[in-house]
Amino acid sequence: MTQTTMRVWRGDESGGAFHNYTVAAEEGEVVLDVIHRVQATQANDLAVRWNCKAGKCGSCSAEVNGLPRLMCMTRMNVFPEGQPITVAPMKTFPIIRDLVTDVSFNYEMAKQVPPFQPKPREADGTHRMMQEDIDRVQEFHKCIECFMCQNVCHVIRDHEENKRHFAGPRMFIRYAELEMHPLDTNDRRSLLREGAGLGYCNITKCCTEVCPEHITITDNAIIPLKERVVDVRYDPIAWLGRKIRRR
Amino acid sequence: MNVHHHSYDAVIVGAGGAGLRAAIEVAGKCHTAVLTKLYPTRSHTGAAQGGMCAALANVEEDSWEWHAFDTVKGSDYLGDQPAIEIMCRDAVDAVLELEHFGLPFNRTPEGRIDQRRFGGHTRNHGEAPVRRACYAADRTGHMILQTLFQQCVARGVTFFNEFQVLDVSLTDGRVTAVVAYELATGDLHVFGCKAALFATGGFGRMFQVSSNAVTLTGDGPGVLYRRGIPLEDMEFFQFHPTGIYKLGILLSEAARGEGGILRSAGGERFMERYAPTVKDLAPRDMVSRAIITEVREGRGLGPAKDYVHLDLTHLPPEQIDEKLPDITDFVRTYMGLEPKTDLIPIQPTAHYAMGGIPTNVDGEVVIDAEGTAVPGLYAAGECACVSVHGANRLGTNSLLDIVVFGRRGGAAMGEFVNATDRSPIPKDAADDTRREIERLFATSVGENVADIRETLQVEMTNNAGVFRTDHSLRQVLSVVGDLRARYAKASIQDTGTTFNYDLTEAIELGYLLDLAEALVVGALARTESRGAHSRDDFPKRDDANWMKHTLARRSDDGRVTLDYKDVESGRYEPMERKY
Numbered sequence: 001m002t003q004t005t006m007r008v009w010r011g012d013e014s015g016g017a018f019h020n021y022t023v024a025a026e027e028g029e030v031v032l033d034v035i036h037r038v039q040a041t042q043a044n045d046l047a048v049r050w051n052c053k054a055g056k057c058g059s060c061s062a063e064v065n066g067l068p069r070l071m072c073m074t075r076m077n078v079f080p081e082g083q084p085i086t087v088a089p090m091k092t093f094p095i096i097r098d099l100v101t102d103v104s105f106n107y108e109m110a111k112q113v114p115p116f117q118p119k120p121r122e123a124d125g126t127h128r129m130m131q132e133d134i135d136r137v138q139e140f141h142k143c144i145e146c147f148m149c150q151n152v153c154h155v156i157r158d159h160e161e162n163k164r165h166f167a168g169p170r171m172f173i174r175y176a177e178l179e180m181h182p183l184d185t186n187d188r189r190s191l192l193r194e195g196a197g198l199g200y201c202n203i204t205k206c207c208t209e210v211c212p213e214h215i216t217i218t219d220n221a222i223i224p225l226k227e228r229v230v231d232v233r234y235d236p237i238a239w240l241g242r243k244i245r246r247r
Numbered sequence: 248m249n250v251h252h253h254s255y256d257a258v259i260v261g262a263g264g265a266g267l268r269a270a271i272e273v274a275g276k277c278h279t280a281v282l283t284k285l286y287p288t289r290s291h292t293g294a295a296q297g298g299m300c301a302a303l304a305n306v307e308e309d310s311w312e313w314h315a316f317d318t319v320k321g322s323d324y325l326g327d328q329p330a331i332e333i334m335c336r337d338a339v340d341a342v343l344e345l346e347h348f349g350l351p352f353n354r355t356p357e358g359r360i361d362q363r364r365f366g367g368h369t370r371n372h373g374e375a376p377v378r379r380a381c382y383a384a385d386r387t388g389h390m391i392l393q394t395l396f397q398q399c400v401a402r403g404v405t406f407f408n409e410f411q412v413l414d415v416s417l418t419d420g421r422v423t424a425v426v427a428y429e430l431a432t433g434d435l436h437v438f439g440c441k442a443a444l445f446a447t448g449g450f451g452r453m454f455q456v457s458s459n460a461v462t463l464t465g466d467g468p469g470v471l472y473r474r475g476i477p478l479e480d481m482e483f484f485q486f487h488p489t490g491i492y493k494l495g496i497l498l499s500e501a502a503r504g505e506g507g508i509l510r511s512a513g514g515e516r517f518m519e520r521y522a523p524t525v526k527d528l529a530p531r532d533m534v535s536r537a538i539i540t541e542v543r544e545g546r547g548l549g550p551a552k553d554y555v556h557l558d559l560t561h562l563p564p565e566q567i568d569e570k571l572p573d574i575t576d577f578v579r580t581y582m583g584l585e586p587k588t589d590l591i592p593i594q595p596t597a598h599y600a601m602g603g604i605p606t607n608v609d610g611e612v613v614i615d616a617e618g619t620a621v622p623g624l625y626a627a628g629e630c631a632c633v634s635v636h637g638a639n640r641l642g643t644n645s646l647l648d649i650v651v652f653g654r655r656g657g658a659a660m661g662e663f664v665n666a667t668d669r670s671p672i673p674k675d676a677a678d679d680t681r682r683e684i685e686r687l688f689a690t691s692v693g694e695n696v697a698d699i700r701e702t703l704q705v706e707m708t709n710n711a712g713v714f715r716t717d718h719s720l721r722q723v724l725s726v727v728g729d730l731r732a733r734y735a736k737a738s739i740q741d742t743g744t745t746f747n748y749d750l751t752e753a754i755e756l757g758y759l760l761d762l763a764e765a766l767v768v769g770a771l772a773r774t775e776s777r778g779a780h781s782r783d784d785f786p787k788r789d790d791a792n793w794m795k796h797t798l799a800r801r802s803d804d805g806r807v808t809l810d811y812k813d814v815e816s817g818r819y820e821p822m823e824r825k826y
Contacts, residue, residue, distance in 0.1 A: 012745065028583065040697055044749050045741035052460040054496050054577060056389060057289040073580050096431060097745045107286070107408075115401035116349040127346055128358035137351045138383060141390050145288050181349055 001026050004076070005084040006038055008046065012097045018086065019043075025076050032060055032071035035087065035099075047098040055212060058146035062099050063088040068148035068210045090151040103147050109167045112195060113174050117186040133182045139220060140177035142213040143170065149207035149217060155200045166197035169207035169217050176221035179228065193229045198222070248684065249434040250677045255280045256664045258425045258440045260412045260467060263290035264388070264649035265628025265656070266446035267395035269610075272657025274402035277664045280438055281404055282427050284411040284462060284751075287396045291448055291460045292649065295388025296499035296573065298380030299345075299646040300368055301338035305359040306378045311335045313371060314379060318644060319819045321367045321530050322637025323778035323788065325480070325796070328817025330608045330633045334644070334651050341650045342381050350394040352383050364504045367530035367641040373826070376528050380643045385501050385573045388646055410436065411751055412466060413683075415443060415624075416676045417474055422623035424676040428684075430751070433744030435680060439672035442660045444625035445471065445604060446653065451484075453759045453766075454597035454712070455704035458490055458497035462755075467630040468603050469758025472765065476621070477614055477798040477810070479632040480602035481762065482770035485640055485779050486713050488534035490596025491581055492554045498574045498593060500642045502557060503527045505570050509538070510556045510590070511546040517555075522826040529826045532639040532779045535595040539713045542594075549592060556590035595713055601640055601779065602766075603632040605798065610656025615798070616812035623663060627656040634796065637814075638778020687753055693738030696753045699730050703756075703763060711767055716783045720771040727764050734760055765799040768807040773797065790821055 004025040007018045021038045032050055039046045048071075050060040055073040062071055065079065065086050079085050093101035121127060149169035150156065156163050167175070175192055178184050192198045205218045215221075232238065255278050259266045262283035273279045283290070302309040314335040319326055346352060346360065353361040362378040370377040383390040399406075407427070414426035425438045450465025451457040472478055488509070489498040503509070509527055511517045521537040522529035529537075538555050547553050559567060559575075564587050567575055575586045584591060604626040605613050611620040628649045635648055706726045710719035734757060741749035775789035776782050798810040 028581070030580070044739070045743060045747070047746035047748065049746075051285060051289055051462050052291065052294050054294060054460075055580070056294045056573075057285070057291075057460065059285070059289050073576075075580060075583075097743075100746045102431075103286075104408075111400055113400075115397065118347055118349065121343075121347060125343055126359065129351075129354055130358055131354040131356075131361075134351045134354055138386075138390075141351055141383070141393060142386065143393075144293070144389070145286075178349075181351070183347075183349065 002081065004034065006034060007084045007086045008035070008038065009088040010046070010098050011095065013095050016095070020084065029076050030072055031064055031069070031074045031076060031085070031087065034076060035071060047100045049100055056144060058144035061090055061146040061148050061151070063090060068151050070146055070212045073212060090147065092151040092157045093147070105163060106145070106147055106150060106168070106170060109171050110174065112167070113171060113178070114186050114188050114191065116178055116181065116184055118183040119185050127183055129182045136220070137177050137181050139215055140173045142215055143173050144213060145170065146212060148210045148212065152206045152210050154204070154206065162197070162200065166200050169222070171196065172198065172222050172225060173215060173217060176225055179225065189229050189232045192225060198225055198229060248681055251434060251436045252439065252672065253280065253436060254439045254672070256441050257660055258282060258438045258443045259446060260425060260443060261290070261446035261448060261628070261630070262287035262406065263446060263448055263628060264292035264391055264395060264646065265653035266444070267392070267399055268650050268653030269444050269446060269627060269657030269660065270404045271395065271398050271402060272654050273661040274399065274404050276661040279405065280407055282407045282410045282412055282425070282438070284409060284430070286408050287399070287406060288392060290392060291463060292392040293389040294460065294497070295646055296385040296497065297501035297504065298363065298365060298382035298387050298643045299342060299391070299650070300365060300379045300643040301342040301381055301647070302335070302379060303339060303342065303360060303362060303381065305355055306362050308370065309377055309379055311338065313369070313377070314338065316372050316819055317368050318635065318641055319817070320373070320824060321639055321641040323639055323824055324637065324790070324794065324821040325634065325777060325814055326637030327634050327815035328819065329815050330635050332817065333608055334635050334647060337651045338647050341647065345391060345394060345650070348394045348398050350383065350390050352381050363501070364528060365642045366500050366503070366528045366534070367826070369525070376525055380504070382501070385499050385571050391646060391650070412470065413680045413754060415470055415474055416673050417621070418670060418673055420621060421670060422621070423670045424672050426677050426680050428680070428751070430746055433747060435677045437672060437676045441664045441667050441669055442623035442625065444610065444627060444656055444660050445630055446626070446628045447630045449600045449629040450759060450762050451597045451600070453703060453707050453763045455708040456490060456493065456495040456594065457597040458487055458495050459597065464755035465630070465758045465762045466755065467626065469761055471604055471612070472761055472801055475800070476612060477605060477800045478602060478762070478765050479605040479798055480634060480769070480796050481766040481799055482773055482797060483601040483638045483779050484597060484766065485531055485599040485601060486535040486595040487531055487598035488538055488595050489557055489593045491577065492592035492594050494581055495596035496577055496581060497596065497598065498557060498577065498591065499571070500531070502559060502571055502574060505566060506562050508558045509534070510558050511541040512548055513546070515546070517541050517546070525826045530639055530641060533826065535713050536781055538595055554592045554594045557593045558590050559586045560588055560590065597708065599640055599645060600629055601632065601634070601636040601638065603630045606631045606633055608633060608655065609659040610652055611659060616810065623667070625656045625660050627652045638780060683754070684750065687737065687739050687750060688742045690736065690738040691740070693736045694733040696737050696739065696756055699733055699737065700756050700759070702726065703730055703759060707763055711770060714781050714783050715770055717771065720767055724764070724767045724771065727760060727767060731760050731764070761801070765807055769797045769799050769809065772809055794821070
C-alpha cells in the first residue's frame with residue numbers, strides 16, 4: 001500500500017478549486033477505488049457519479065491528469081508513483097457539483113436523430129442480414145454514452161455557441177449505426193449536413209483517441225457519413241440529375 | 248424542502264429493460280412518466296453479457312417446449328409452469344421484435360440470427376446442450392437497453408432522469424401517487440397517478456462479493472414492503488459461478504459456452520465429477536456449489552486456497568477477441584492478466600434475485616395465496632417474482648423475462664389506466680419521506696452508514712451465501728437485528744441539496760437491511776435444499792413439505808411473518824435434478 005495525493009476539483013457552477021487528499025492506494029486498484037476512499041475517509045460530501053464499476057454504464061467519466069477517462073477502468077499503476085493525480089470534471093458540460101456535470105445536452109441531441117425505420121419483414125417474420133454488415137453496426141452499438149468524445153471535441157469544448165448546431169461524435173456514431181444498418185430505410189443525410197453540423201468536424205480524431213470502447217469514430221463513422229453527404233450534395237452527376245428532374 | 252406535484256396516468260419506476268419495454272407498450276396510449284435514479288442507458292441491463300434464449304431453431308432442432316422444460320427443471324420445480332410456458336412461447340416473438348427494432352444480433356452464414364450454448368439449456372429434455380441463446384457479441388444486454396431506449400425516444404416517452412423513488416401512496420388499496428427525490432436539487436416530487444409499474448432491478452448489494460452495480464439496492468421491493476406488500480421467495484438468490492476473485496465482477500457464462508473450462512488444484516476439470524453430461528455448462532447453482540465444495544475440500548488455489556481457475560487458454564485467440572471481447576478487457580484491467588495465456592482466478596458472486604414483488608403473468612402485484620391483485624400496482628423484471636425462475640434462474644432467461652413481462656405488464660397497465668378514473672392525490676403523500684430525510688439530516692453524530700453496510704455485506708456473503716445452515720442463518724439474523732438498531736441512529740455528514748449521495752446511500756441501506764432480513768427469515772424457515780438455497784443441514788429437496796412459494800410480510804411491530812402459496816404445476820412432474 002502506498003500513499004497517493006489525489007488533487008480533486010471541488011466546487012459548483014459558481015466556481016471551485018482543486019483540493020489535495022492524501023490516501024492509501026492498494027496494488028491493482030483503479031482511480032475510482034481511490035476516489036471512493038477519499039469520499040469515505042475525508043470528504044463525505046464529494047459528489048461523483050458511478051454505477052457498474054465495470055466500464056459498461058458510462059457514469060464515471062472525468063479528466064484524470066488532463067485526459068478524459070473512465071475512472072473505473074483506469075488502473076492507478078498507469079501513473080508515475082509519488083506524483084499527485086489530478087481529477088477534474090468534464091470541461092465541456094456545465095458543472096453541477098464537484099465531479100458531476102450536466103450531460104443533458106447529449107440527450108436533447110439524441111431526440112433530434114430520426115429513428116430507425118426498418119424495411120418490412122420477410123414472409124416468415126424474420127430478417128436476413130450478413131455478419132459483415134452486422135459487424136459494422138455492432139461497433140457503433142458498443143457506445144456506452146460516457147460522453148468523453150463529446151467532452152474532448154474542440155468544436156463544442158472551446159465554443160459553447162456551437163452546441164446548438166453540432167450533434168458531436170457520440171451522435172454521429174448514432175447516425176452512422178442507423179444509416180449503415182442493413183434494414184434501415186430512413187434518410188438522414190440532409191439533416192446531418194444542416195442540423196447536426198457534420199461539416200464542423202475537421203477530423204482531428206480526438207474522439208477516437210479517448211473512446212473507452214475503442215470505437216473508430218472518425219474513420220468508421222464520421223468520414224463515411226461525410227462521404228454520403230457529399231455524394232448527395234456535391235456529386236456533379238447527381239446535381240445535374242436534380243436540375244433536370246426539377247425542370 | 249420543496250415539494251412539487253405532477254399528474255400522470257401511469258408512472259414507471261426504473262428504466263432498465265423491463266421499465267423501457269413497458270414504456271414502449273404504454274407510449275401514445277396514456278400520459279406516462281418514467282422515473283430513474285440514473286440515466287436510462289446506465290441501467291444494469293446494460294451489463295448483461297451472454298444472450299437471450301429463444302427456440303428459434305436457427306442452427307439446430309429446438310422447440311419452445313424444450314426451453315420450458317429446461318426452465319422448469321432449472322427452477323428446481325419451484326417455477327410456476329403456466330408463466331414459464333408463456334415466457335418460452337413468447338420468447339421467439341420477443342427476439343424477432345428486437346431484431347425489427349434494430350438490434351444487431353450476430354448472424355449465421357445464411358443471414359439468420361446466430362445462437363450459442365448456455366448453461367442448463369438442452370435439446371429434448373436434457374439429452375445434450377443446445378444452441379438457443381441469441382446474442383450480440385458479449386454485449387447482448389447493452390444492445391437491448393440501447394435499442395429499447397431509442398424506441399422510447401422515438402415514441403416521445405417522458406423521462407425524469409436522476410429522480411430516486413422513495414415512497415408510494417396506496418389509498419384504499421389503490422395506487423394514487425409515487426414520491427421521488429430529485430438528485431440535482433434535493434426537492435421532493437409527488438407524481439399523482441392511476442397506476443405504477445415498478446422495474447427497479449435487483450438488490451445484490453446486500454452481499455460483499457457481487458456482480459451488481461452500486462445502485463442495485465432493492466428500492467422498489469423495499470418501498471412496497473414497507474407499505475405492506477409481501478415479498479415472494481426472497482431466500483432464493485443466485486450466485487454466479489464466475490465472478491472475478493474478490494471483486495465479484497462478472498465473467499459471462501458465455502466464456503464457458505464458448506468452451507471455457509473450470510479447473511481446481513492440479514488443473515482438474517472438476518465439473519466432470521459433478522455434472523458428467525453437461526460438465527461446465529451445468530446450471531449456475533450447481534456450478535457455484537461445486538466451486539465452494541472444491542475450496543472446502545482443499546482443492547482451491549492461491550495463498551488462501553479460496554478460488555478456482557477459469558481456463559480460456561485453449562481457445563483460439565481470434566475466438567476470444569470476437570466472441571468475448573468485453574470480459575477479456577475486465578480481466579486485463581482488474582487482474583492485470585492476459586486471458587489468452589493466463590488462467591483467471593474466479594469465485595461465485597452474488598448475481599440475481601429470483602424472488603421479489605409477487606406478480607401474476609400480467610405484471611399485476613398479487614398479495615396473497617389467492618392471487619388478490621392491488622389495483623393499479625404492477626412490477627416487472629428482476630424486482631418482480633412471477634415466478635418464472637423459481638429456485639434458480641437459467642442464464643439468458645433474465646433478458647427474456649424483462650422483455651416478455653415488461654411488455655405484458657405495460658399492456659395490462661395501459662388497459663387498466665384507460666378504464667379507470669383518477670383518484671385525488673393524497674395531500675400528505677410526501678410527508679413520511681420528508682420526515683425520514685429530516686431525521687437523517689438532524690443526526691450529525693451517530694452510526695456510520697458505510698460501516699453498517701459493510702458489516703451487512705460481509706455477514707450475508709459468509710452466512711447466507713452459497714451454503715447455509717441453521718446456525719449460520721441465526722448468526723446473520725442476529726447481526727441484521729443489531730444493524731437495524733444501529734441504522735435507526737445513523738447519521739450523515741452532508742446536508743446539502745445537490746447530488747447528496749451521502750443521503751441517498753443512507754436511505755438505500757435501509758432497504759437493503761429490510762430485504763436482507765426477509766431473505767434470512769425465509770431461508771431459516773425453509774428446511775430443505777432447492778435450487779440456489781442450499782442447506783448443509785437439510786441437503787435434500789423436500790417436495791412433500793416445501794413445494795411452495797414463501798411470502799414474507801412485515802407486521803406492524805416490525806417483525807417478519809411468513810406465509811406460503813402453492814406452486815402452479817403443469818405438464819412436467821418434479822423429478823431429481825441431474826445434468
